Amino acid sequence: MARMMVTIIVVLCSFSVLILANTERIQRSSSLIIGSGIQQLRFHKKGEFRILQVADMHYADGRQTPCEDVLPEQFAHCSDLNTTFFIERMIQAEKPDLIVFTGDNIYGADTTDPVASMNAAFAPAVTSNIPWAAVLGNHDQESTLSREGVMRYIVGMKHTLSQFNPPGVGLIDGFGNYNLEVRGIEGSSYVNKSILNLYFLDSGDYSTVPSIPGYGWIKPSQQFWFQQTSMKLQNKSKAPGLAYFHIPLPEYASFDSSNFTGMKQEGISSASVNSGFFTTLVEAGDVKAVFTGHDHINDFCGQLTGIHLCYAGGFGYHAYGKAGWSRRARVVVVSLDKESNGSWGAVKSIKTWKRLDDEKLTAIDDQVLWSKTPSGNRRKKEHTAV
Ligand SMILES: *[C@@H]1O[C@H](CO)[C@@H](O)[C@H](O)[C@H]1NC(C)=O
Ligand SMILES: *[C@@H]1O[C@H](CO)[C@@H](O)[C@H](O)[C@H]1NC(C)=O
Ligand SMILES: *[C@@H]1O[C@H](CO)[C@@H](O)[C@H](O)[C@H]1NC(C)=O
Ligand SMILES: *[C@@H]1O[C@H](CO)[C@@H](O)[C@H](O)[C@H]1NC(C)=O
Ligand SMILES: *[C@@H]1O[C@H](CO)[C@@H](O)[C@H](O)[C@H]1NC(C)=O
Numbered sequence: 001m002a003r004m005m006v007t008i009i010v011v012l013c014s015f016s017v018l019i020l021a022n023t024e025r026i027q028r029s030s031s032l033i034i035g036s037g038i039q040q041l042r043f044h045k046k047g048e049f050r051i052l053q054v055a056d057m058h059y060a061d062g063r064q065t066p067c068e069d070v071l072p073e074q075f076a077h078c079s080d081l082n083t084t085f086f087i088e089r090m091i092q093a094e095k096p097d098l099i100v101f102t103g104d105n106i107y108g109a110d111t112t113d114p115v116a117s118m119n120a121a122f123a124p125a126v127t128s129n130i131p132w133a134a135v136l137g138n139h140d141q142e143s144t145l146s147r148e149g150v151m152r153y154i155v156g157m158k159h160t161l162s163q164f165n166p167p168g169v170g171l172i173d174g175f176g177n178y179n180l181e182v183r184g185i186e187g188s189s190y191v192n193k194s195i196l197n198l199y200f201l202d203s204g205d206y207s208t209v210p211s212i213p214g215y216g217w218i219k220p221s222q223q224f225w226f227q228q229t230s231m232k233l234q235n236k237s238k239a240p241g242l243a244y245f246h247i248p249l250p251e252y253a254s255f256d257s258s259n260f261t262g263m264k265q266e267g268i269s270s271a272s273v274n275s276g277f278f279t280t281l282v283e284a285g286d287v288k289a290v291f292t293g294h295d296h297i298n299d300f301c302g303q304l305t306g307i308h309l310c311y312a313g314g315f316g317y318h319a320y321g322k323a324g325w326s327r328r329a330r331v332v333v334v335s336l337d338k339e340s341n342g343s344w345g346a347v348k349s350i351k352t353w354k355r356l357d358d359e360k361l362t363a364i365d366d367q368v369l370w371s372k373t374p375s376g377n378r379r380k381k382e383h384t385a386v
Contacts (some may be wrong), residue, residue, distance in 0.1 A: 029187035034268065039179035041131065041182040041198075044097060046342050047336040049182055049196060053244070055293025056137065056330055057083050058107035059121035063111065067317040071100055071324055080120070082317045083327075084355045087124040090329050095362050098161075099125045102132040102293040103203075103246030106319055108142025115145075120143065120152060126158045134365060135176050136163050136293065137246040138205035138215060143322070147205070151175035162200075166225055173219035174202030179229050185336070188344040193205075195239045195346050196334055197286060199226060199379075203247040207271065215247050217271035223280045230284040240347050240370060241286040242332065248292045249276045253304035253310050258344035261367045262300030262311070262354070265322065269295050279332075281307055288370035291330065297322050299330075301367060308369045313354060328355035348372050 009114040017349065043049045059065075059080050067078035091099070106117040127159075134154050141147040154176070155162050163178035180198040184190020204216020253268040281287045282305050289308040296314025303309075312330040314321045321327060330352060337348035349371040355361045 001326070003237025006050055022252070024321060034223040035066075041098060041180055042183050043182065043195070043334075044338055045070065045185065047185065049098075049334045050094060050096045050103075051242075051332040051334075052086060052090055052099045052104060052329060053291055053293075053312045053332070054090075054099065054315045054316050055102045055270075056104040056296055056319050057101065057119050057121050057298055057316035058104055058139065059083060060107050060110040060318050061112055061117065062120050065318050068184075068319060069321040069323050070331075072319065074323075078317055080316075080318055080384065082357075083315065084120070084124055086258075086315065086317075086329075089325060089357075089361060090355060091128050092125060093355065094331050095299075096130060099132040100291070101125075101132065102202075102242050102244055102291060102312065103135050103360065104139045104316075104319070105134055105137065106143075107137065107139050107316075110318065111143045114150065115153060118150070118157070119142075122154075122157060122160075125160075130288075131159055131161050133160065133180065133244075135200050135245055136202050136205075141205065147175050147202075150238065152203075159225045165231070169225055172221045174204060174222060176200065177204045177222050177225060179180075179233075181233070182334075184346075187346045190344070190346065193237055193239075194233060195232050195237065195336075197230075197239050199229070199241060199243040199287065200224070201243065201245040202245055203245040203292075204271075209275075212271075212273055214272040217247070217273065217275040219275065219279040220246070223275070223277055226277075227280060230286050234286055235286075239286065240288045240350065242350070243281065243287050243290045245290075245292055246283055247294050248311065249278045249290065251304055252292075252298075252302075252311075254304050255300065255309075258302040260302035261365050263298065265297040265302055265325075266295055266386060268298070268341060271327040278304075278307075289352075290333075291332075296320055297325065299365075301352065301369070303369075310352065310369075320353060326358050326362075328354045328356050330354050332369070346372070 062080045065080045139149045181194030182196035191373040250270045298311045299313030301310035313328040332352045337345040339345045350369045353363050353366045
């Protein structure tokens with residue numbers, strides 16, 4: 001009898017836990033819908049949308065975690081808190097509309113508590129009330145949380161638009177593949193249309209194929225999702241796109257100082273195989289620039305067949321770098337056209353620069369990544385080519 005009572009109680013308890021878990025999930029998803037309604041990305045009144053990219057924070061335990069590769073005299077007073085301070089200053093200086101963290105956000109191997117690490121690493125974004133998005137690098141999962149666990153934690157954080165994976169797509173490789181739409185200005189004819197499309201992908205960590213050494217890559221399942229998403233979006237309007245992930249594509253090796261802007265001070269640490277994602281991007285046609293991190297002392301942008309391939313340069317102080325070469329961040333500003341009647345139109349240009357973590361947050365390497373070709377000119381050019 002006593003045994004039966006215990007069984008009944010246990011069954012009842014697990015049942016109510018199940019109900020609780022389900023209610024929580026339902027509440028979470030509806031608040032997400034409300035949340036993303038409020039946080040619908042949109043160009044602001046000055047006709048701009050500004051993105052701050054933070055690459056390779058390598059955050060660990062905060063004040064206790066020392067800096068790597070700073071000058072000998074800087075070492076004593078340098079920790080993860082310098083990374084925090086740099087983000088805060090960048091947010092102040094640029095007032096971005098979106099902050100994107102392109103992986104190796106935490107340095108799993110040196111983190112005693114990955115949740116505390118993530119809370120601290122993303123804190124400046126969370127407290128700024130600015131929407132933010134993150135993808136995974138190859139070091140985020142090196143503590144007690146798996147890649148899945150890390151991404152699940154991130155998507156539950158405040159003010160993030162990060163998503164775990166696209167709903168209704170079935171199995172897709174990686175964790176944190178998603179897209180965000182940026183709508184036109186309130187009051188313009190583009191108020192309900194995406195006029196800038198942002199793609200975020202998980203470029204993996206390491207190859208799991210024994211005969212292929214080295215880093216991971218963007219798998220066919222992810223490329224298929226990208227292709228479908230891009231096609232669907234382009235069916236609605238010809239909005240330009242930007243793609244953010246961690247590990248550079250092999251095509252980043254196509255440049256030298258004669259045809260890029262910025263610095264190349266180390267090799268391109270892409271996967272040892274070419275998964276074809278660059279070709280997929282060129283075929284899709286909407287993505288105008290790709291932004292990665294991973295190689296901390298490369299910070300260049302170069303253009304190959306109409307797509308700019310850009311590094312942000314290393315941001316974090318507990319990451320390898322180059323002593324005396326400032327940590328840095330990349331900013332992208334997308335600007336709108338004015339229609340002939342004076343109302344705001346579609347995207348006119350996409351520009352970028354970097355800022356250094358020096359006293360003045362010096363801005364360097366301004367460049368135009370893309371600008372709308374007046375349709376009349378294009379027709380003329382094509383005609384001449386024929
Ligand atoms: C790190 O922050 C401390 C305290 O604000 C500052 O004194 C130091 O110069 C910073 N170090 C670097 C390398 O920026
Ligand atoms: C945009 O959507 C809202 C809400 O659905 C609608 O009331 C409004 O008329 C739409 N505006 C335009 C310009 O399409
Ligand atoms: C996009 O439009 C084309 C032509 O109308 C159609 O064949 C295709 O199925 C559409 N694709 C998607 C993903 O909606
Ligand atoms: C950049 O210039 C080098 C020669 O200096 C050339 O080999 C390479 O193909 C160029 N890359 C691109 C993308 O134009
Ligand atoms: C301005 O012109 C565009 C088309 O070029 C039109 O869609 C829009 O409604 C016009 N806006 C105003 C305020 O007249």
